[in-house]
Amino acid sequence: xxxxxxxxxxxxxxxxxxxxxxxxxxxxxxxxxxxxxxxxxxxxxxxxxxxxxxxxxxxxxxxxxxxxxxxx
Numbered sequence: 001x002x003x004x005x006x007x008x009x010x011x012x013x014x015x016x017x018x019x020x021x022x023x024x025x026x027x028x029x030x031x032x033x034x035x036x037x038x039x040x041x042x043x044x045x046x047x048x049x050x051x052x053x054x055x056x057x058x059x060x061x062x063x064x065x066x067x068x069x070x071x072x
Contacts, residue, residue, distance in 0.1 A: 026058070027055075027058075030055050030058075031055075033051055034048055037051065
């Protein structure tokens with residue numbers, strides 16, 4: 001059995017994003033992914049459950065960060 005290492009993707013350029021823009025893009029991606037996964041499998045799958053856990057954890061972290069900023 002020959003081992004083939006994974007392909008490496010090398011970006012030619014990059015563009016910085018603000019935290020807020022990154023957050024919005026990530027939320028959009030996670031929502032779209034969750035919708036597609038649920039529709040494709042007609043219910044809960046391991047992947048969609050894990051995505052939902054990630055979404056919930058990110059929301060919780062965002063709320064904690066807002067609360068900490070308010071206290072300052």
